Amino acid sequence: MTILIRSIFVLFLALGVAACSSEPTFDATNDQTMEASMEEMTKDMTEEEKMELGQAVMSIAMQVGFSSMGDEEKIEKELKEKLHGKTAEEIIEQANGAK
Structure with a gap:
């Protein structure tokens, strides 16, 4: 579980930093690309959108x-x-479909 917790921590850290443009996607190639892509995805988001x-x-x-x-x-x-490879919108839609 420590790897999962670390990955989630990196994602939430990136969410706190913020970053997003037209339709960036999540890059899960490695820890650095995950953080950078999450920053890019969230940079123009409101706090509510980041929370979602x-x-x-x-x-x-x-x-x-x-x-x-x-x-x-x-x-x-x-x-x-x-x-x-998913956009923020696609990730949210995937999670909503999983509920």
Whole structure:
């Protein structure tokens, strides 16, 4: 779970920093690209929009955590697969569909 917690922390840290342009996507290639892409995705967002995206990421992470039965490597891989290449809007829509 520590890898998942670290990844979520990086995502929320990036949300706090802020960053977004036309339609940037999440890049889950490595920790640096995840942070940079999240900053780009959120830079023009309001605090409410950042909160909505953060909640969406958390919802997806929880779903992945439960379905992976705590296997850290599987959780990290599946979470990256679910988020990679998606816009903020697509991530939110995915989370809303998962509820």
